[in-house]
Amino acid sequence: MAEIRKATGxxxxxxxxxxxxKFIKVMMTEYWIPKNINFLWAMGVVxxxxxxxxxxxxxxxxxxxxxxxxxxxxxxNYTIMQEVEYGWLWxxxxxxxxxxxxxxxxxxxxxGIYYGSYKKGREIIxxxxxxxxxxxxxxxxxxxxxxxxxxxxxxxxxxxxxxxGIPFIGEALVVWxxxxxxxxxxxxxxxxxxxVLLLPLVILLLIAVHFYxxxxxxxxxxxxxxxDFEDEAKKYLEGKKVESKVVPFWPVFLSKDFFVVGVALTIxxxxxxxxxxxxxxxxxxxxxxxxxxxxxxxxxxxFLWSYEVLRGFFFDIAGVAAMDIGLAAxxxxxxxxxxxxxxxxxxxxxxxxHKRPLFFVWFWLLLIDMIVLTVYGKLPPTGNxxxxxxxxxxxxxxxxxxxxxxxxxxxxxxxxxxxxx
Amino acid sequence: MAVETxxxxxxxxxxxxxxxxxxxxxxxxxKKTWDPLPSVQSAGFITVDLSSMKEGEVQTIQWRGKPxxxxxxxxxxPKNEKRDIVAGGSxxxxxxxxxxxxxxxxxxxxxxxxxxxxxxxxxxxxxGVNTFGPPPRPMDIPPFKIDGAKLVLGEEGxxxxxxxxxxx
Numbered sequence: 001m002a003e004i005r006k007a008t009g010x011x012x013x014x015x016x017x018x019x020x021x022k023f024i025k026v027m028m029t030e031y032w033i034p035k036n037i038n039f040l041w042a043m044g045v046v047x048x049x050x051x052x053x054x055x056x057x058x059x060x061x062x063x064x065x066x067x068x069x070x071x072x073x074x075x076x077n078y079t080i081m082q083e084v085e086y087g088w089l090w091x092x093x094x095x096x097x098x099x100x101x102x103x104x105x106x107x108x109x110x111x112g113i114y115y116g117s118y119k120k121g122r123e124i125i126x127x128x129x130x131x132x133x134x135x136x137x138x139x140x141x142x143x144x145x146x147x148x149x150x151x152x153x154x155x156x157x158x159x160x161x162x163x164x165g166i167p168f169i170g171e172a173l174v175v176w177x178x179x180x181x182x183x184x185x186x187x188x189x190x191x192x193x194x195x196v197l198l199l200p201l202v203i204l205l206l207i208a209v210h211f212y213x214x215x216x217x218x219x220x221x222x223x224x225x226x227x228d229f230e231d232e233a234k235k236y237l238e239g240k241k242v243e244s245k246v247v248p249f250w251p252v253f254l255s256k257d258f259f260v261v262g263v264a265l266t267i268x269x270x271x272x273x274x275x276x277x278x279x280x281x282x283x284x285x286x287x288x289x290x291x292x293x294x295x296x297x298x299x300x301x302x303f304l305w306s307y308e309v310l311r312g313f314f315f316d317i318a319g320v321a322a323m324d325i326g327l328a329a330x331x332x333x334x335x336x337x338x339x340x341x342x343x344x345x346x347x348x349x350x351x352x353x354h355k356r357p358l359f360f361v362w363f364w365l366l367l368i369d370m371i372v373l374t375v376y377g378k379l380p381p382t383g384n385x386x387x388x389x390x391x392x393x394x395x396x397x398x399x400x401x402x403x404x405x406x407x408x409x410x411x412x413x414x415x416x417x418x419x420x421x
Numbered sequence: 422m423a424v425e426t427x428x429x430x431x432x433x434x435x436x437x438x439x440x441x442x443x444x445x446x447x448x449x450x451x452k453k454t455w456d457p458l459p460s461v462q463s464a465g466f467i468t469v470d471l472s473s474m475k476e477g478e479v480q481t482i483q484w485r486g487k488p489x490x491x492x493x494x495x496x497x498x499p500k501n502e503k504r505d506i507v508a509g510g511s512x513x514x515x516x517x518x519x520x521x522x523x524x525x526x527x528x529x530x531x532x533x534x535x536x537x538x539x540x541x542x543x544x545x546x547x548x549g550v551n552t553f554g555p556p557p558r559p560m561d562i563p564p565f566k567i568d569g570a571k572l573v574l575g576e577e578g579x580x581x582x583x584x585x586x587x588x589x
Binding site: 154157158161162164175176177178179180181182184186190290291292293294295296297311313314321322323324326380381382386 | 452455456457458461481483485486487488522523524525526538539540541542554555556557
């Protein structure tokens with residue numbers, strides 16, 4: 001044990017026991033961030049803030065919510081919305097932040113794709129990020145079911161039914177997941193447990209790993225410029241702050257983050273106060289009824305693109321049932337982003353998309369295609385809509401099949417910058 | 422030296438083996454905890470009296486939390502020998518009223534004599550056979566027994582076993 005001497009103050013007392021000064025240096029004042037990054041890099045901090053808002057508002061909702069099929073609907077729509085003081089505010093904050101957090105996650109993801117932040121040394125950051133996306137999806141879905149409204153009930157019925165597509169064990173697996181032959185009380189209570197305990201724990205753990213995985217390869221920058229962080233940090237500490245390419249996380253970089261968080265929260269609270277209804281489906285204000293399906297089922301907006309991939313195939317191809325092709329495509333869509341660092345065959349070269357002409361086209365096609373999938377995922381799958389959905393689904397699959405080919409072409413093109421001119 | 426190493430290896434492997442066995446048993450217990458409760462599994466039998474039904478009428482009843490469609494076929498509806506249930510001299514189509522695509526409940530459209538699923542546009546004919554859209558197979562027939570003009574759901578009678586061997 002280190003020698004403990006009389007402390008000169010509270011911080012010193014803590015420092016002798018917890019090494020807080022060292023900790024603050026490593027985590028904050030000597031955690032180096034490149035100067036050359038734009039507001040898109042602040043999305044991580046925005047996500048952290050939104051996640052905290054979700055936890056706090058969730059705790060307040062938890063005090064009145066009842067996970068029982070006979071009580072759940074009224075505990076939300078009567079007790080929390082009418083009786084509890086400011087209960088409506090917590091609910092709207094929780095609902096809106098659940099929706100907005102996905103928008104920010106998508107911006108965060110596409111920023112990573114655009115600037116090539118998923119490859120060469122940063123693969124683990126990408127993988128843990130995608131694992132977080134998966135966990136957030138499960139978290140959002142399990143929470144969506146809790147108010148026991150018609151739309152959430154049937155969403156649960158449909159999503160749990162998807163596991164029925166797994167060969168041999170499918171049927172039994174569906175019953176096992178539900179704990180009943182249909183989505184019932186057992187299903188509600190176990191989803192409640194997942195939503196308030198297990199998944200948040202996993203998410204917190206994954207966030208810690210995601211942050212840690214950033215420390216070694218460091219944050220990428222707008223030019224994907226590689227430099228020696230230790231040299232640059234040394235320059236900064238020597239007082240050559242203008243010459244140095246890095247700034248400390250605290251207080252310099254966070255001051256910029258705070259500004260972005262401020263703007264984001266302004267928009268967020270505008271939505272909470274004036275447009276909370278976008279995160280509230282009208283059909284969900286009708287209590288769940290296992291004998292009546294709503295006319296048109298659709299998920300929340302952030303799942304629409306993969307939902308459209310699921311239902312994009314509406315006719316059998318070469319004797320394979322449309323449903324099975326759809327399920328396979330859905331499975332593909334849900335794992336393919338995870339594999340991105342390995343599909344990009346231009347492994348040695350990190351550059352933003354505007355310096356990689358083929359990839360640049362690929363990136364924007366993907367983004368546009370996902371917007372098309374999202375829009376058509378909400379529309380009824382009939383007539384022309386079905387064909388647009390089919391086309392967009394095919395485009396999605398083809399884009400990912402093309403990615404290794406175009407990035408290999410790019411890697412083979414010997415230009416001094418590594419990218420094709 | 423060699424002796425010591427092998428002793429340590431043995432202790433390590435023995436410990437690892439015990440831990441793995443314990444882990445597998447614990448996983449089994451967790452799996453069983455999530456299984457449906459006995460009260461759920463023993464969901465009862467339902468007896469439906471068919472004699473009061475009108476031709477061309479669809480009756481929906483609930484069995485094990487699932488909707489069951491019972492359609493008394495009228496003369497203009499095509500018979501389906503592989504699926505129809507004959508009781509008291511009339512033909513009935515009996516099926517679990519869940520679309521075989523993703524489990525939504527289709528609605529009966531009397532004008533076209535079809536079951537239509539609004540979710541993904543699946544269509545089934547009066548016998549519950551899929552005719553359009555993503556549903557991969559006809560609607561499932563629940564286990565039943567015929568008792569005169571009554572239908573007992575939940576029990577596998579000889580008539581049930583004669584029908585399409587495939588069920589849910």
